[in-house]
Amino acid sequence: MTSTPTASLLDDDKKFIWHPYSSTCSDIPVFAVKSASGTHIYLENGQQLIDGMASWWCAIHGYNVAELNSAITHQLKDMAHVMFGGLTHAPAVELCKKLVALTPDKLDTVFLADSGSVSVEIAMKMAIQYWHAEQQPRKQKFISLKNGYHGDTLGAMSVCDPVTGMHSLFNNILAENHFIKSPARPFGTPCQDKDLNELQSILEQHSHTIAALILEPVVQGAGGMKFYSADYLLQAKALCEQYDVLLIADEIATGFGRTGKMFACEHAGISPDIMCLGKSLTGGYMTLAATLCSKDISDTISHHDPHVFMHGPTFMGNPLACSVALASIQLLESSDWQQNIQRIEQQLAAGLQQCRQLEDVTDVRTLGAIGVVELKQAVNMASIQQAFVNAGVWIRPFGKLIYLMPAYIIPNTEITILTNVIFDVLNDGNHR
Numbered sequence: 517m518t519s520t521p522t523a524s525l526l527d528d529d530k531k532f533i534w535h536p537y538s539s540t541c542s543d544i545p546v547f548a549v550k551s552a553s554g555t556h557i558y559l560e561n562g563q564q565l566i567d568g569m570a571s572w573w574c575a576i577h578g579y580n581v582a583e584l585n586s587a588i589t590h591q592l593k594d595m596a597h598v599m600f601g602g603l604t605h606a607p608a609v610e611l612c613k614k615l616v617a618l619t620p621d622k623l624d625t626v627f628l629a630d631s632g633s634v635s636v637e638i639a640m641k642m643a644i645q646y647w648h649a650e651q652q653p654r655k656q657k658f659i660s661l662k663n664g665y666h667g668d669t670l671g672a673m674s675v676c677d678p679v680t681g682m683h684s685l686f687n688n689i690l691a692e693n694h695f696i697k698s699p700a701r702p703f704g705t706p707c708q709d710k711d712l713n714e715l716q717s718i719l720e721q722h723s724h725t726i727a728a729l730i731l732e733p734v735v736q737g738a739g740g741m742k743f744y745s746a747d748y749l750l751q752a753k754a755l756c757e758q759y760d761v762l763l764i765a766d767e768i769a770t771g772f773g774r775t776g777k778m779f780a781c782e783h784a785g786i787s788p789d790i791m792c793l794g795k796s797l798t799g800g801y802m803t804l805a806a807t808l809c810s811k812d813i814s815d816t817i818s819h820h821d822p823h824v825f826m827h828g829p830t831f832m833g834n835p836l837a838c839s840v841a842l843a844s845i846q847l848l849e850s851s852d853w854q855q856n857i858q859r860i861e862q863q864l865a866a867g868l869q870q871c872r873q874l875e876d877v878t879d880v881r882t883l884g885a886i887g888v889v890e891l892k893q894a895v896n897m898a899s900i901q902q903a904f905v906n907a908g909v910w911i912r913p914f915g916k917l918i919y920l921m922p923a924y925i926i927p928n929t930e931i932t933i934l935t936n937v938i939f940d941v942l943n944d945g946n947h948r
């Protein structure tokens with residue numbers, strides 16, 4: 517194989533490719549990666565970066581992990597893919613059995629999908645079909661939280677924050693749903709009754725047209741990196757039950773240990789009716805997501821017209837993805853992950869503390885293996901991104917937020933480098 521010189525690789529990238537949330541006419545740099553291993557990303561130009569992002573919550577064990585590589589190569593010898601309509605295979609069965617055992621009670625049936633956004637679409641369709649089967653076909657709307665993020669497809673977008681999700685741009689095509697204020701009380705504090713007034717009043721007035729409340733439990737991710745009271749979650753679940761509305765927990769970002777519990781719902785001790793998983797499900801190796809629901813939901817849908825659940829992705833249950841997901845969960849369970857997350861939390865908190873004294877910083881917060889520095893104003897992406905890379909780290913801010921969500925294997929010395937670089941870059945004004 518001949519290798520393309522880095523310069524022409526980047527030229528062709530700029531010429532032919534869209535990146536996530538990108539402009540084809542901007543000067544924000546992209547960097548060519550040659551390989552990645554452990555907590556390190558190696559650029560084509562020879563630079564080595566310490567990774568603070570775990571590729572957007574996914575690569576919880578780091579990159580190039582022997583156990584995960586081997587799961588894929590072993591599976592590849594049997595088959596890369598077969599259709600899932602009318603056929604099944606051990607990787608899917610073992611994975612789904614594992615997911616049911618691992619997740620909170622009452623999540624008994626698994627629907628596999630290719631991406632987080634699609635698993636949210638599936639959750640919304642399940643809720644609608646469930647109420648249809650229950651002879652309540654008017655229950656087709658959703659309640660969601662401001663600052664929420666649930667994905668980029670149109671159905672998922674309709675429950676994302678209406679401002680950051682640019683609903684005005686898509687107003688004729690997005691379904692209209694109900695939005696309530698994002699929970700005010702921070703994580704670790706109790707709720708007051710008035711915190712749930714808005715939810716209660718919408719439920720009181722509209723529950724006959726509402727299928728589900730959808731939320732990210734405890735951590736609102738891409739919509740603002742906010743950590744809220746677990747008590748809110750507990751009380752919201754109680755209100756949903758009282759008003760006959762399902763609860764969909766979007767654990768795509770929080771699942772598999774990131775917040776210190778295997779699933780963030782466990783902070784409140786609740787079992788949602790439907791749960792979405794994705795991102796770190798395969799340890800960051802392949803795209804795979806899952807929507808779990810109660811037996812009541814799956815059976816109710818199946819016992820009523822049209823007697824099937826109306827969804828079926830082409831690449832459903834891809835064996836390579838299922839095998840690596842199973843291996844990733846086994847690897848997580850065989851490690852002392854709880855203690856590890858605690859260690860990372862302490863180190864992030866200690867290392868980011870110094871940022872509080874900076875004039876442009878409004879808040880510093882940590883929860884589990886997530887550390888956030890919130891600024892007064894949105895960063896200058898072009899300059900801050902280059903400054904981070906020059907300092908030998910991979911950190912990708914968005915808007916006013918600079919955050920870390922490293923692989924669980926990251927050593928304390930590397931966390932300290934990441935947090936010191938954030939301080940230095942802000943202190944030098946490279947974010948302006």
Ligand SMILES: *Cc1c(COP(=O)(O)O)cnc(C)c1O
Pocket residue numbers: 631632633634636665666667668732737738766767768769794795
């Ligand atoms: C990333 C994310 C999604 C969307 O997942 P994709 O795989 O990007 O489609 C949905 N919900 C939450 C909470 C997420 O963090």
